[in-house]
Amino acid sequence: MPALLPTAHYGTITWLGLVGDRKASLRARPVEALSLGFAGPEGEAHGGLTRPACSRVAALYPEATEIRNTRQLTILSAEELAAIAAEMGLKALDPALVGATMVVSGIPDFTHIPPGARLQGEGGATLTVDMENRPCQVPAREIEADNPGLGARFKAAARDRRGITAWVECEGRHKLGERLRLYVPGQRAWAP
Helix, strand or coil: CCCEEEEEEEEEEEEEEECCCCCCCCCCEECCEEEEECCEECCCCCCCCEEECCHHHCCCCCCCCEEECCCCEEEEEHHHHHHHHHHHCCCCCCHHHHCCCEEEECCCCHHHCCCCCEEEECCCCEEEEEEECCCCCHHHHHHHHHCCCCHHHHHHHCCCCCCEEEEEEECEEEECCCEEEEEEECCCCCCC
16 A cells, blocks of 8 residues: 555646855756756755755754755745745745745645655656755845845745755656646654
């Protein structure tokens, strides 16, 4: 019996990007397609099989402890990105400014799809959801550079809308306009 259940939810990839050098800038460069290896998208600064521990896992590890990289991609919802922009007072928020790897439209409540869920493309390339990508002030610098006076509004506006982090489970390619199917773990919610 399959542990991951196909849903009737499909998303369409509306934007793809790569962060080339995170130390220099979080700003992503738009691309037409992503080549995905087990270490993540080729050319992505967040890629790699491992990474240093950060604030996301501070309760588990001292900073810089080498851990498995489950944060190879940042995926946002087009609908949630539009809601963030509206709350910030912007007509639109360029996904490049928030370091997005992918923007998907059509999957409701995207930021809260369960950890362990899968997004599978038409060619079989599959991404595993790690967790919600909590909003922080790092994107505020890029937003502020293009929209003076508005960068500080990002963190509050992105609460419950910042998307997810994910890692590559099955290698392949994703391209603009491609449909992704959502698979979710077949288990009840945790109820301790």
